[in-house]
Amino acid sequence: MFRQQIRLALLAGGIVAATGWTVCANDCCQPAPCAPTMRTVRVKEWVPEKYETTRTVYRTEQRQENYTAYRCETVQEQRTRTCVVNHYVPCQVEKCRTVCEKVPCVQQRTECKEVPCGPSCLDKLHKLCHRNDCCEPCPQECAPRTKTVKCWVPCPTWEEHTCTVMKRVCERCPVTCQVNTCKTVTRQEKYMCTVNKCVPECKTVCETVCVQKRVPYQACRTVCVCVPCTERVTCCRMVCHEVEKQVPCPAPAPCPAPCATSCCESSPCHSHGHRCGGCGGCGHKLFHRSHDCGGCGGCGGGCS
Incomplete structure (x- = not known):
């Protein structure tokens, strides 16, 4: 807030200085710089107080309280x-059941059994050739008696002979x-059979x-518990005050190059108190009495 007011004050001073009178010198040298112009402005300042x-x-706080x-x-x-008690009473019941029995019987079956074989053709031929032998044949044919002797065999050979053996056939x-x-x-x-029949009975019982x-x-x-209490405290607050301050005015714009002769003194508009614009906007007639630039139109621009 305070900075914005200073900016507005400086801007207003610059506008006033820009629209003020300008001085036009009759020589060609640059004018000496003027001292800064000070002005008084009122600004607002926030001051701690x-x-x-x-405050509450x-x-x-801790308190003792009684409660229930x-x-x-x-407690007994x-x-x-009242409860229902079931009693089992035996009773006789007639039932039917299925019984399995073993009964003897005669069955006709066909089975196989081992029987002695009849004499073969070879047996009959052998019996015919040896009918003068003993009646009962030997249970096993006896082999001829042999003995082992040493003999010189320079070249052993193998011979195959067919022999007859007894084989049992079933x-x-x-039958x-x-x-x-x-x-x-x-x-x-x-x-x-004897079975137990369930008979319900209602009875009253007393129990603990x-x-x-x-x-x-x-x-x-x-x-x-929270107890409210009042206490005094010192606080700080910001208070707004208006104060007067001296601030420098903004520097005016530099004047243009001066004319050879003043045109404002002899101009008809200068005598009536007007400002001449032919010399680049020269100011009041008090500053241009000894100059003559050929009238208001000598430098071009006319009067305003």
């Missing part, structure tokens, strides 16, 4: 209730026979139960 005031604050609390206690009570022939077996036969029979009850009692506890 201390003051005393009263809250502080925490509850504790749980177990006698209660009567033939299977079906039908009667066998005694047992077959399973099922039948239904009735029997008596434990019940939880809340018992009130007085207790004391410490609580924290």
